[in-house]
Amino acid sequence: MITYIIRRLFAAVVLLFIISAATFGIFYLIPRLVGATPETLATRYVGRAATPETVHLIAEKLGFYDPLWLQYGRWVKAIFTGADYNLGATVEHCPAPCFGYSFITKQPVWPELIDRLPVTLSLAVGAAILWLVLGLSIGTLSALRRGSFLDRAAMTFSLAGVSMPIFFTGMVSLLVFSYTLDWTAPGGSYTPFTESPSEWAYALLLPWLVLALQFSAQYARLTRAGMLETMGEDYIRTARAKGLKERDVNVKHGLRAALTPILTIFGLDFGLLLGGAVLTEQVFSLPGLGKYAVDAITNNDLPKVLGVTLMAAFFVVVANLIVDLLYAVVDPRVRLG
Amino acid sequence: MPDGQAFLEVKDLKIHFPTDDGVVRSVDGLTFKLERGKTLGIVGESGSGKSVTSLGIRGIYNHRNSKISGEIWLDGKEIVSASQDDVRKLRGNQMAMIFQDPLSAMHPYYTVGHQIVEAYRVHHNVSKKVARKHAVDMLGRVGIPQPDRRVDDYPHQFSGGMRQRAMIAMALVNDPQLLIADEPTTALDVTVQAQIMDLMHDLQAEFNSALIVITHDLGVVAELADDVLVMYGGRCIEYASAATIFERPEHPYTWGLLGSMPRMDRPVQERLVPIAGSPPSLINLPKGCAFSPRCVYEERTGGLGTTVAPELTRAGGTNHLVRCHLPTEERQRLWVEEVKPKLEA
Amino acid sequence: MRKSRALVAGAAALALTLSAAACGGSDDKGSDNSGGAKPEFNAALTQVFNPSDKKGGTIRLANSGDWDTLDPGETYYGYSWNFLRLYGRGLLMFKPVPGAEGNTVTPDLAEGLGTPSDGGKTWTYKIRKGVKFEDGTEVTSKDVKYAVLRSIDKETFPNGPAYFEGFLNLPEGYKGPYKSKGVNTDSAITTPDDQTIVFHLKQAFGGFDYFAALPQTVPVPEAKDTGAKYKEHVVSTGPYKFETNELGKSFKLVRNDKWDAATDPNRKALPDAYEVQLNVNADDIDNRLLSGDLDVDVVGTGVQPATLGRVVGDPTLKASTDNPTLARLWYTSINPTVAPLDNVDCRKAIEYAADKVGYQTAYGGPLAGGDITGTILPPMIPGYEKFDLYPSADGTGDVAKAKEHLAACGQPNGFETNIAYRAERPKEKATAEALQQSLARVGIKLTLKPFPQGDYFSQYAGNPPYVKNNKLGLNLNGWGADWNDGFGFLSQIVDSRVIRETGGSSNTSVRIPEVDQLLDKASSETDAAKRDAYWAQIDKRVMEEAVILPGVTAKSLLIRPKTLSNVFVSDAYNMYDYLSLGVA
Numbered sequence A: 001m002i003t004y005i006i007r008r009l010f011a012a013v014v015l016l017f018i019i020s021a022a023t024f025g026i027f028y029l030i031p032r033l034v035g036a037t038p039e040t041l042a043t044r045y046v047g048r049a050a051t052p053e054t055v056h057l058i059a060e061k062l063g064f065y066d067p068l069w070l071q072y073g074r075w076v077k078a079i080f081t082g083a084d085y086n087l088g089a090t091v092e093h094c095p096a097p098c099f100g101y102s103f104i105t106k107q108p109v110w111p112e113l114i115d116r117l118p119v120t121l122s123l124a125v126g127a128a129i130l131w132l133v134l135g136l137s138i139g140t141l142s143a144l145r146r147g148s149f150l151d152r153a154a155m156t157f158s159l160a161g162v163s164m165p166i167f168f169t170g171m172v173s174l175l176v177f178s179y180t181l182d183w184t185a186p187g188g189s190y191t192p193f194t195e196s197p198s199e200w201a202y203a204l205l206l207p208w209l210v211l212a213l214q215f216s217a218q219y220a221r222l223t224r225a226g227m228l229e230t231m232g233e234d235y236i237r238t239a240r241a242k243g244l245k246e247r248d249v250n251v252k253h254g255l256r257a258a259l260t261p262i263l264t265i266f267g268l269d270f271g272l273l274l275g276g277a278v279l280t281e282q283v284f285s286l287p288g289l290g291k292y293a294v295d296a297i298t299n300n301d302l303p304k305v306l307g308v309t310l311m312a313a314f315f316v317v318v319a320n321l322i323v324d325l326l327y328a329v330v331d332p333r334v335r336l337g
Numbered sequence B: 001m002p003d004g005q006a007f008l009e010v011k012d013l014k015i016h017f018p019t020d021d022g023v024v025r026s027v028d029g030l031t032f033k034l035e036r037g038k039t040l041g042i043v044g045e046s047g048s049g050k051s052v053t054s055l056g057i058r059g060i061y062n063h064r065n066s067k068i069s070g071e072i073w074l075d076g077k078e079i080v081s082a083s084q085d086d087v088r089k090l091r092g093n094q095m096a097m098i099f100q101d102p103l104s105a106m107h108p109y110y111t112v113g114h115q116i117v118e119a120y121r122v123h124h125n126v127s128k129k130v131a132r133k134h135a136v137d138m139l140g141r142v143g144i145p146q147p148d149r150r151v152d153d154y155p156h157q158f159s160g161g162m163r164q165r166a167m168i169a170m171a172l173v174n175d176p177q178l179l180i181a182d183e184p185t186t187a188l189d190v191t192v193q194a195q196i197m198d199l200m201h202d203l204q205a206e207f208n209s210a211l212i213v214i215t216h217d218l219g220v221v222a223e224l225a226d227d228v229l230v231m232y233g234g235r236c237i238e239y240a241s242a243a244t245i246f247e248r249p250e251h252p253y254t255w256g257l258l259g260s261m262p263r264m265d266r267p268v269q270e271r272l273v274p275i276a277g278s279p280p281s282l283i284n285l286p287k288g289c290a291f292s293p294r295c296v297y298e299e300r301t302g303g304l305g306t307t308v309a310p311e312l313t314r315a316g317g318t319n320h321l322v323r324c325h326l327p328t329e330e331r332q333r334l335w336v337e338e339v340k341p342k343l344e345a
Numbered sequence C: 001m002r003k004s005r006a007l008v009a010g011a012a013a014l015a016l017t018l019s020a021a022a023c024g025g026s027d028d029k030g031s032d033n034s035g036g037a038k039p040e041f042n043a044a045l046t047q048v049f050n051p052s053d054k055k056g057g058t059i060r061l062a063n064s065g066d067w068d069t070l071d072p073g074e075t076y077y078g079y080s081w082n083f084l085r086l087y088g089r090g091l092l093m094f095k096p097v098p099g100a101e102g103n104t105v106t107p108d109l110a111e112g113l114g115t116p117s118d119g120g121k122t123w124t125y126k127i128r129k130g131v132k133f134e135d136g137t138e139v140t141s142k143d144v145k146y147a148v149l150r151s152i153d154k155e156t157f158p159n160g161p162a163y164f165e166g167f168l169n170l171p172e173g174y175k176g177p178y179k180s181k182g183v184n185t186d187s188a189i190t191t192p193d194d195q196t197i198v199f200h201l202k203q204a205f206g207g208f209d210y211f212a213a214l215p216q217t218v219p220v221p222e223a224k225d226t227g228a229k230y231k232e233h234v235v236s237t238g239p240y241k242f243e244t245n246e247l248g249k250s251f252k253l254v255r256n257d258k259w260d261a262a263t264d265p266n267r268k269a270l271p272d273a274y275e276v277q278l279n280v281n282a283d284d285i286d287n288r289l290l291s292g293d294l295d296v297d298v299v300g301t302g303v304q305p306a307t308l309g310r311v312v313g314d315p316t317l318k319a320s321t322d323n324p325t326l327a328r329l330w331y332t333s334i335n336p337t338v339a340p341l342d343n344v345d346c347r348k349a350i351e352y353a354a355d356k357v358g359y360q361t362a363y364g365g366p367l368a369g370g371d372i373t374g375t376i377l378p379p380m381i382p383g384y385e386k387f388d389l390y391p392s393a394d395g396t397g398d399v400a401k402a403k404e405h406l407a408a409c410g411q412p413n414g415f416e417t418n419i420a421y422r423a424e425r426p427k428e429k430a431t432a433e434a435l436q437q438s439l440a441r442v443g444i445k446l447t448l449k450p451f452p453q454g455d456y457f458s459q460y461a462g463n464p465p466y467v468k469n470n471k472l473g474l475n476l477n478g479w480g481a482d483w484n485d486g487f488g489f490l491s492q493i494v495d496s497r498v499i500r501e502t503g504g505s506s507n508t509s510v511r512i513p514e515v516d517q518l519l520d521k522a523s524s525e526t527d528a529a530k531r532d533a534y535w536a537q538i539d540k541r542v543m544e545e546a547v548i549l550p551g552v553t554a555k556s557l558l559i560r561p562k563t564l565s566n567v568f569v570s571d572a573y574n575m576y577d578y579l580s581l582g583v584a
Helices: A002-033 A038-045 A052-061 A068-081 A109-144 A149-163 A166-180 A197-230 A234-241 A246-274 A278-283 A289-298 A302-330 B050-057 B084-090 B112-123 B128-141 B160-172 B190-207 B218-224 B242-247 B252-259 B328-344 C002-024 C078-084 C141-150 C163-167 C208-212 C227-232 C282-291 C305-312 C344-353 C356-362 C399-409 C426-440 C453-460 C464-469 C486-494 C513-524 C528-545
Strands: A083-086 A091-094 B008-019 B022-034 B039-043 B067-074 B095-098 B178-182 B210-215 B227-232 B235-241 B312-314 B321-323 C058-062 C092-094 C105-107 C115-117 C122-126 C189-193 C196-200 C240-246 C250-255 C273-277 C325-334 C370-372 C416-422 C445-451 C474-480 C548-555
Touching: A002 A038, A002 A068, A002 A302, A038 A052, A038 C453, A068 A083, A109 A149, A109 A197, A109 A246, A109 A278, A109 A289, A109 A302, A149 A197, A166 A197, A166 A278, A166 C282, A197 A246, A197 A278, A234 A246, A234 B095, A246 A302, A278 A289, A289 A302, B008 B050, B022 B050, B022 B227, B022 B235, B039 B050, B039 B218, B050 B067, B050 B178, B050 B210, B095 B160, B112 B128, B112 B160, B128 B160, B160 B190, B178 B190, B190 B218, B210 B218, B218 B242, B227 B242, B227 B252, B235 B242, B235 B252, B235 B312, B252 B328, C105 C208, C122 C208, C141 C189, C141 C196, C163 C208, C196 C208, C240 C273, C282 C305, C325 C344, C325 C370, C325 C426, C344 C399, C344 C426, C356 C370, C356 C426, C356 C548, C416 C426, C416 C453, C426 C445, C426 C474, C445 C453, C453 C464, C474 C486, C474 C548, C486 C513, C486 C528, C513 C528, C528 C548
Parallel strands: B039 B210, B039 B227, B095 B178, B178 B210, C058 C273, C416 C445, C416 C474
Antiparallel strands: A083 A091, B008 B022, B008 B067, B227 B235, B235 B321, B312 B321, C092 C105, C115 C122, C122 C196, C189 C196, C240 C250, C250 C273, C325 C474, C325 C548, C370 C548
16 A cells, blocks of 8 residues: 555656646747747747847846757756746745746746645635535435436536536626625635635635536536436345435445545546636636636746646646545455555 | 234235336235245246335335235234334344345445444444444354454455355344345355355254245255245246145146256256246236246137136145146146156156 | 637626616716716716815725736836826826826926937936935935836846837946946936936937836835845835735735825825735626726726627616727738739728728727727827828728729739738737728738737738738738827837838838938927927828728727726826826
8 A cells, every 4th residue: 555655656746747848848849849939939028119139138048048958957957956036136046846937927936836725725625515515415315316306406407507617607696696786705805714714705605606516516417327326236225125224225325335436536626626726716816726827828927837737737646646545445345556 | 824823924915116108017916924934935037026025025115106005914013004114123123135146235335244233233222342243243153254354354355155144144133033035046156055055044943034035046945945936927826835846836837947947967958948938028917827928738728828817726735826727637637747757858 | 718708708798687787776876976077978088077185995906917017117008107106206297187188298206397408319307305215215316317227127127118228328238237237327317416317318309208207217226126026015106105915916005104295296195095906807807897896997908898798788887988099009001012012002902992990890899999090190199180091981991992093003903912910819800801801892802811929020920021922911910109199109110110120020011211201300309399290290101102001099998987086087098097096
């Protein structure tokens, strides 16, 4: 087990490096392949009045004239040793782990990612709790009362939930609940939990609900399908034969088994979300990793894009690992090796 | 039956499932009795209603999609009219169940011990520790070596035979008076089958419980049963002691079953004499005798077979009932002169 | 992103039905308008809406993107220059008044406008006494000099305007005070005393007062300068200073108690604080403006397409908007380097054949797209004259005239050429298609050539050899001035000397020696009235050559804050004047 984890962690680190190299390639190599010069790359970092001299200066400062492997090597090196950046009047030291430095905002990327993470984490955890509770209970009830009015209503609701995109539900719910009814916080509100838990929850309530709506719909369908399958299993018949109460049969034996595949999907979903709930954060203007990624891409701020991509990849990789480990805990038939 | 009620008494049991295509008459007027310490074999092809009978006795049916009528008396309590919860309390306690495939019948995510403990604690208000001790004890009694260690194993860590033993342990943990075994040995290989049957036999004697063995395998019946009930199309078509069923069966369907019994003394390709045709649809039973379309002696009934449904009537042996239009003498003659020689050839 | 915008538009349109009642019924929030304009369409365009001297309150603003930078030495957006006057005082500023007067410069940190000498090569400003930084130290001419010089370091401030390094007589190879530490810069700027600053130019420039109004003249204390990081802690000279500044998220301005109203004739400083949120979803900004949860969309470029649809269809909503014209021209370059457009008659044929209504529709119609124009100059530029050398009855083109010129050009059946546009811009694509259709009426066949916008000027439409070799006869273009004056507007798009053979210029089609000379005359003219007269002359001359096809002068639709007082559109920035707002 321990060696398995170590091996997986090692593979994860290697994978992250491959992802970083690939991302680096996408943003730095591909433009070159289609004809971009160091100067055209540098035009992203200068203003509209920039002279060719300025562009050249910036291209040189950002190392765009160096071969790509050297640029990538410098980026990797900074992760371990940190790096210094000349700001004119001052020099800023970007301490290790220095996952890039934004020349547009003049900020090291890593502290910003760490700063954004709690927002995304708050959003993801809150929404995940909501959607698990909602999705699992709706799905279970639907499966147990298959064909009933409740089942049909729930499945219609979840079809709607799955098919309505977040930027639609988000915008509409903001208009209705925040701007018309004044029940929930307007877009762009966020207070850290550590400052005021109540304001934190107030600001996140609507994003939670909107994000959870989408996912709970999906999870309700998954749970329903899983429950229908497990409730036909022989061990459910056994559980009934033992004289277990119906609730115990459903939950301890039925749901317990139906949960396993959902756990996998949940782990991946949650990992992806931690990398940034892009649409939700965009619609609600929440300063999380997803919004950070959108803003970085909009501004062509490559070091940030690279950093946030890696962060997202990291969460997905870790989520995968945790899912695999949990799987072994949840399903004793699975043995890791 | 002498004086009063038998331990288990089923009277005119009907279990129907209304569907969009028509009513499925899975069990359609079944009557039988069983005493403690005795074993009844219920035999039939799949779809004959034998497993639904077991569900009915255990009170597991959905009131929204099935209709049940008749009476089931278990040790003086009527089950059909009892509340769901009352029946649930009987399940696993006074009547327990042994299933066909112990791998799928045991929950893969819980240890064997956990599942036995759970079965025990549903009906006994004791601590987990006490229940666990009981579980280890039971595992030992069904012949699991090192039960105190194996109790924490998961079902997939057991061999097929051990799983069935564990299943039996789980069924017996509450000392049930009625044990229903549904194809208890079908999923096992032959040597293990024999061990399990021996075990069931011994335990039944030890616990003095009534045992119903539901199977399509007359070999199992021969091994375990005192009486045999042959089902076809949701009804009993022949009922007799095991000895009578094997020595002087009177129903052509029973003959067919005997013919399809696997026998060790013949080459594989000759061993099975299947009954021509397929089991009847439980929605549209054939007119007259349900077995008539498959019956080679149908023309001897003089047309009755396809028009009039035969009643269950007394036959040659003691307590021997048969549902057939042919006269008893002719059935006996056919058995002795035509069928038996063929089966033994 | 683009796709999601469109979907959001649909979402908001649907949401409209849900919220129509709420929006329609929100008029009661408006305060009394005694003495001010009525709450009607364009009420704050040329006059003060809701005038008041009431102090206190917080004004809430939001930006759909990040602020380019708060550093006065580098910021290069109109909205930022508008806003920056709250925390920084440059030598001069645009007058915070409604109407055309708002487009004139007025003394701020300086006591008066610049005094030119040496025929406009030297400009002297006297600085007011008693102006202090937020830490209490008095502002001197040296702080202004330092601020200007540091902004020259383009390695540190690559995004900033480059006027000073272009015009100041700096020592050879001077790279700003960080890298060229200790270099004597008296050839460019002298500070004879703490109250006097003198700028020495390489050549005479009459419009230097506009330079003096650039935020780059906002003083920076050298001791507090952290280079590129200064934007995080700008030291205020205005009535407000930074209380918090969370990069990429939000910042807050609060009153600066070291600001002395006696030194400042321009600022009312009504509210107690300004709160600005950054990177807010653009559609959400519109919804919050309409619901009153937000006061100002600080970027000031107008509403999103979804909101536009709502406003057009709802008179109540429309009454709470203003529709200013921007100093931005959407136009098409007609390149005389590409045959047969080397013949002026072929170019004129295009001028006549083009359907300007189609041009306008492509940019979003009269409200959001802009006004059809026959001139290069937008109307708010001093010296603007209205004319149209190639008129048509309803703006859809004059086919007969176009055919006449085609015949004169020797191409009576038309010709084929290409039209370039930025692939990422659907409006430009729509324009190119509209031109394709309207020119086809006279037999001019256009082939659409989309190019990536990042390299549009450097490699394609702004690269003269590429234009010639690939026969890009027409290319779509747009231009907005850094400030609303003829020099700012014209110099980059009609001066042939800005064309670089290596690419990167907005001008590719205008190569008229006479125009270059006129520009030189104008720029060295220190008399504003005389100078402004040149601009219309240049405009006409370029149009005679038919090397630019003007399309529309852009307009924006702004949601007027109902919770604020002293609301008016600044003619300098063509958005609400942020200096004058108060909380009603």
